[in-house]
Amino acid sequence: MVRERMGGRSLARLAMLGVACALMAGGAAAAPPQWEWYFQEPVTTIARTIIDLHDYIFWICVVIFVGVFGTMFYALFKHRKSVGHQAAQFHENTLVEVVWTVIPFLILLFMAYPATKTVLAAHDTTAPDMTIKVTGYQWKWNYDYLDDGFSFYSNLSTPLAQIEGREPKGDNYLLEVDNPLVVPVGAKVRVLVTANDVIHAWWVPAFGVKQDAIPGFVRDTWFRADKAGVYRGQCAELCGKEHGFMPIVVEVKSKEDYAAWRDEQKKKSAAAAENPDKVWELADLVSHGQQVFNANCAACHQATGTGNQAIGAPALVGDKVVLGPKDHQIDVVLNGQNNGKMPPWKGVLSDVDIASAITYTRNSWGNKAQENVVQPSEVKTARK
Amino acid sequence: MSSVPHDQVAGHGVTEPHGHDEHAHHPTGIMRWITTTNHKDIGTLYLWFSMTMFFVGGIMALTIRAELFHPGLQIVDPEFFNGLTTLHGLVMIFGALMPGAVGFANWMIPMQIGAPDMAFARMNNWSFWLLPFAAVLLVSSMFMPGGPPGTGWTIYPPLSVENGMGMDLTIFAIHIMGASSIMGSINIITTILNLRAPGMTLMKMPLFCWAWLITAYLLIAVMPVLAGAVTMLLTDRHFGTSFFNAAGGGDPVLFQHIFWFFGHPEVYIIVLPAFGIISEIIPTFSRKPLFGYASMVYALSAIAILSFIVWAHHMFTTGLPSASILFYMYATMLIAVPTGVKVFNWLATMWKGSISLEAPMLFALGFLFLFTLGGFTGLVLAIQPIDVQFQDTYYVVAHFHYVMVAGTLFAFFGGTYYWLPKWTGHMYDEKLADWHFWGSFIFFNVAFFPMHFLGLAGMPRRIPDYAQQFTDWNMVSTVGAFGFGLSQLIFLYVVIKTIRGGEKAPAKPWDGGMTLEWTLPSPAPYHTFEHPPTVK
Secondary structure: OOOOOOOOHHHHHHHHHHHHHHHOOOOOOOOOOOOOOOOOOOOOHHHHHHHHHHHHHHHHHHHHHHHHHHHHHHHHHHOEHHHOOOOOOOOOOHHHHHHHHHHHHHHHHHHHHHHHHHHHHHOOOOOOOEEEEEEEEOOEEEEEEOOOOEEEEEOEOOOHHHHOOOOOOOOOOOOOEOOOEEEEOOOOEEEEEEEOOOOEEEEEHHHOEEEEEOEOOOEEEEEOOOOOEEEEEEOOOOOOOOHHHOEEEEEEEOHHHHHHHHHHHHHHHHHHHHOOOOOOOHHHHHHHHHHHHHHHOHHHHOOOOOOEHHHOEOOOOOOHHHHOOHHHHHHHHHHOEOOOOEOOOOOOOOHHHHHHHHHHHHOOOOOOOOOOOOOHHHHHHHHO | OOOOOHHHEEOOOOOOOOOOOOOOOOOOOHHHHHHOOOHHHHHHHHHHHHHHHHHHHHHHHHHHHHHOOOOOOOOOOHHHHHHHHHHHHHHHHHHHHHHHHHHHHHHHHHHHHOOOOOOOHHHHHHHHHHHHHHHHHHHHHHHOOOOOOOOOOOOOOOHHHHOOOHHHHHHHHHHHHHHHHHHHHHHHHHHHHHOOOOOOOHHHOOHHHHHHHHHHHHHHHHHHHHHHHHHHHHHHHHOOOOOOOHHHOOOHHHHHHHHHHHHHHHHHHHHHHHHHHHHHHHHHHHOOOOOOHHHHHHHHHHHHHHHHHOHHHHHOOOOOOHHHHHHHHHHHHHOHHHHHHHHHHHHHHHOOOOEOOOHHHHHHHHHHHHHHHHHHHHHHHHOHHHHHHHOOEHHHHHHHHHHHHHHHHHHHHHHHHHHHHHHHOEOOOHHHHHHHHHHHHHHHHHHHHHHHHHHHHOOEOOOOOOOHHHHHHHHHHHHHHHHHHHHHHHHHHHHHHHHHOOOEOOOOOOOOOOOHHHHOOOOOOOOOOOOOOEEO
């Protein structure tokens, strides 16, 4: 569980480990790690600076704490009634009072100086090598590569069976996604953060980056990862019922691997944009629709289509909208209803996604709608 | 001088029984409590209300901890979990801690300043009796259609705008509790400023009264701000306004600014009365006057004033510009100075005293030790770059439970044991009270210390399920939480036992007691100081 890192931090770790050991019965190193009690291994300068700053202030606090409570315990033992100590009656001393006002103030100056330097460095988002727009949704992330013109959603990929305890939990339980954010090593990445519905927060501990995602406003932050690898974080602002289930995974790749990945993404997005008028087969729509449904709709309507009465999400099994005329269902999915309880999806999902998801609901869980196929072109028309 | 030694007090605190006995003028049974205008009765009502809500909020906390014992969803579903985090916070803050402090104020302020009762006795009745209705609204929001208010106690929009009608009930509950607090504060300020016994100048007043005077001003300043914020939320929800909706020209972050303009002073509203109680207990059990009385008063005032200009440290990750981050960071760090002064003064009071360790003093020392620890983590959180890592993690949860539970709640326990002999006329069971202290102290740390580790390792707060590397400390924490919860049953038992009987308490059960209440018999008669004492 203790990872190697250099510098004066080892002492702080040792001290904190002492406290940790006093509290715990024991823990063996295994995957996933156990008894984690310290910062995740940092891979950016800012994250390292934060840890150094923390340890520096931690140590100042420890020294003061020991001094103050050493004094208290001395008084508790020596100035006890039970050992016959007679109470003195002094109750003020101007000099002492001035001293213990001024000295803490001076100590604070020593803390403020390095803190100020770090604040300014962390806010310097100028001259990035690339810019990615991150949008928080209930409950997933969208990553938009502004320089390269492609974007994708990133959903939790941990199966429900693991969450409900019907399957053993994987090593990256709740910290795994279908499409991670991919960035090149060593590049200064400027991140524009916003949200579509409620406030989320985009947080990657190893980068020392946490930025609230605020609907209607764009904030920016940045990181420069100096080591390839996979880094995991989570949404850090309560955003509704699936708040605990929208992790962030960033894959830092070598420059070459990144370039290859990027070119492939560009090709894929070009192919998808190419032909919205293509006529799809029912089976293809249903199989793509199942993916779309499970990633976007199942949080409320459930993967079994049985809905969730507690939050007013109707069952889709035998639902009259799903079994009725398809134009109405297209309208509901595109524009939402019930004051946004059913959110509008027109800004989130593509024509193909919406057509597939609707087709899936019309042909699943025993549903057999009369109009059972919705083509992307119909959604495209309905958007206008 | 910290307080007035009783030998300087001339005259009697109690009116001699002449013809009408103390029970002649008020109804008995349930009507006594519903119609009472007596500060002692109302104090008792507040304290029992606080105790009830403490157990209600505690059951919510234990449900949360039970769910978090192990990864996976076992006991509650995520919506209900979010409702629990919301209501645990609101119930503990508005139901347990604030009314608890008002209960102490009702009982002790008139007796400490030599007043016959609170200034506005009937308003006092009303400010209490609003609370049970607010509490019913608040707790029933858990079971409304559309699910419980799942936003956390901070009720940030747009999430709180999305919520079902449980949120409306929460908003109304906050309104009512706010009205109750404002009335209570007006009463306390008026009582302190107008009803002090002759000779008791402000700077001779016991520090508990000072702490409450300043708290009451804070309450009057910020409760209307909170009421405004939740009203804007209500109109955003139902009447088409867009205060917090960017699509209509509003700003979700505006709510956070308004909320925390209330919310940070609120932290001191909760902790200053605790400072007051501690400042009474430590001199008594050190048998030595409070060190640095004047600087204690100045420190309280400085903390109160600074509390108005630090609110945005709760919003360090919203994307504030660097200049305002630096301002709020420096201002927040500054609070360490007056807080440090208070801790040093308490220590200097104990220094060369004649210390004994009865339960009130044990809790005061527990307060001092753990509150200071919570103060240090507060300082760490004030440093914005570090806060970026800790914001919305379990480190923050650890921090504020160290100041709210080991701080305020421990002070309330200490205060209860300190004044129980005066309230009931009986001594409490010291052995059981010591068990209560050690159970609380040890299990508190088992429950909350590991949360620092969880925060450091990167566990977000307000999640019903977590990744596997957080399992071990969560298990430890859950064990601690249940131990802490069970320890509180000892407290309930001791209090009931003391009310029902026990060794007779003398007028001054603590030989170090220096304030006016110890000149009164135990239990304190129904009416006290009908003729004010003279303080030399």
